[in-house]
Amino acid sequence: GQQLNQSPQSMFIQEGEDVSMNCTSSSIFNTWLWYKQDPGEGPVLLIALYKAGELTSNGRLTAQFGITRKDSFLNISASIPSDVGIYFCAGQLNTGNQFYFGTGTSLTVIP
Amino acid sequence: ETGVTQTPRHLVMGMTNKKSLKCEQHLGHNAMYWYKQSAKKPLELMFVYNFKEQTENNSVPSRFSPECPNSSHLFLHLHTLQPEDSALYLCASSQDPGGGSPLHFGNGTRLTVT
Numbered sequence: 001g002q003q004l005n006q007s008p009q010s011m012f013i014q015e016g017e018d019v020s021m022n023c024t025s026s027s028i029f030n031t032w033l034w035y036k037q038d039p040g041e042g043p044v045l046l047i048a049l050y051k052a053g054e055l056t057s058n059g060r061l062t063a064q065f066g067i068t069r070k071d072s073f074l075n076i077s078a079s080i081p082s083d084v085g086i087y088f089c090a091g092q093l094n095t096g097n098q099f100y101f102g103t104g105t106s107l108t109v110i111p
Numbered sequence: 112e113t114g115v116t117q118t119p120r121h122l123v124m125g126m127t128n129k130k131s132l133k134c135e136q137h138l139g140h141n142a143m144y145w146y147k148q149s150a151k152k153p154l155e156l157m158f159v160y161n162f163k164e165q166t167e168n169n170s171v172p173s174r175f176s177p178e179c180p181n182s183s184h185l186f187l188h189l190h191t192l193q194p195e196d197s198a199l200y201l202c203a204s205s206q207d208p209g210g211g212s213p214l215h216f217g218n219g220t221r222l223t224v225t
Contacts, residue, residue, distance in 0.1 A: 043201075050211055
């Protein structure tokens with residue numbers, strides 16, 4: 001199957017700092033999704049991206065669909081303790097229906 | 112989000128047991144999915160149903176048997192599982208299985224096979 005390389009694997013940051021994470025692939029994707037998963041719960045959709053170059057915000061979160069269509073970025077501004085969790089990217093190819101997932105970025109926010 | 116409900120939340124079963132996982136979606140979606148989530152690995156797609164017809168079986172062993180009686184309900188029947196099948200099993204739904212429709216997940220069933 002397709003491999004999505006998500007980095008970094010983990011981050012430890014101070015409250016108030018900005019966060020950046022990204023997802024890359026060797027394949028071209030038509031759709032990028034970003035999810036957050038809290039312990040003991042399922043992933044929750046944060047942002048969906050459908051066009052190359054698209055920049056979409058959801059509160060303090062901003063995600064971009066890379067121009068090459070092989071990558072996507074998620075930024076969190078002014079982090080707060082409730083941002084703690086695991087963030088996943090997911091991409092869908094032009095052909096087929098399956099979403100492929102990254103291995104996640106674990107975020108810890110130190111108060 | 113309570114649009115997708117999974118039961119039970121936790122399940123411990125022996126290798127000779129038979130059990131079932133249940134999923135119900137209240138979002139009016141047409142497609143439903145089973146995913147397996149293991150530590151340090153990406154989510155693995157197991158099965159896809161569109162309008163209650165199975166459209167994808169991702170080479171899943173026959174000890175996992177899905178059932179989709181209608182677009183709102185999805186089951187995963189388990190029998191003679193192995194310890195390596197212990198994982199979080201996530202159900203998801205989407206408006207349709209293509210075109211970039213986002214997946215909406217339930218909270219999962221944490222399965223432990225002893």
